[in-house]
Amino acid sequence: RPLLGPTITRYIDSLLNNGMDSSLTNSAHLAQAQINVHPSTDELRTWIHHGEYERFFEFHESIRFVDNDALMNESKGIFLDHIDEIIASEQAPKADKLLKRFLQIDTNNIDAQLALAELYQNQKKFDAAIKKLYSARSYAHRATELEKITIKIRSFIGQYDEQLHALKDNHKLLELYQMLTSVEPDYAPYSMKLAEVQVVIGDY
Numbered sequence: 001r002p003l004l005g006p007t008i009t010r011y012i013d014s015l016l017n018n019g020m021d022s023s024l025t026n027s028a029h030l031a032q033a034q035i036n037v038h039p040s041t042d043e044l045r046t047w048i049h050h051g052e053y054e055r056f057f058e059f060h061e062s063i064r065f066v067d068n069d070a071l072m073n074e075s076k077g078i079f080l081d082h083i084d085e086i087i088a089s090e091q092a093p094k095a096d097k098l099l100k101r102f103l104q105i106d107t108n109n110i111d112a113q114l115a116l117a118e119l120y121q122n123q124k125k126f127d128a129a130i131k132k133l134y135s136a137r138s139y140a141h142r143a144t145e146l147e148k149i150t151i152k153i154r155s156f157i158g159q160y161d162e163q164l165h166a167l168k169d170n171h172k173l174l175e176l177y178q179m180l181t182s183v184e185p186d187y188a189p190y191s192m193k194l195a196e197v198q199v200v201i202g203d204y
Helices: 006-017 022-037 041-049 053-065 069-088 092-105 110-122 126-139 143-167 170-183 188-201
Strands: none
Touching: 041 053, 041 069, 053 069, 053 092, 069 092, 069 110, 092 110, 110 126, 110 143, 126 143, 143 170, 170 188
């Protein structure tokens, strides 16, 4: 089934025929080139599974200039399904690299940011995971998204707190809660935790 059709083609044609700066014109030409290929869902999956990642990323970048959420979501879904397969095959460094590359193109993609945060969590890199979750939350607008991400944040922080307590790394705990109180100054539990750590290490 072609992902791109005549409606999208007409949309890109209209961009090319109207006045715009050179960078947007180039992007529209890129989108038009991808549209002429008419990649199907199976073709996109083939690119991914054959390691033609830059070809896939070029396509995904081009469709950002097309007002079609279903198309963007389908492309994203194919990519994230592949990431799940890579992680299942214990290739975390490859998944990390691909997710970062994807986010260079689609910076505010919440699902990709959450996938990267969970990858870091699985590697016990809680500091990086928590920062990535806060980044994802900054792009969230729907109440359900905000709630989902906030729950993850609280969970990851709890796990990181336990890890640092087990290691008796009070200085890392201090850094953690200093960072958290700066990000969420009105969230009382963080302020209380910060005060507790400061008492322990004598940093008032």
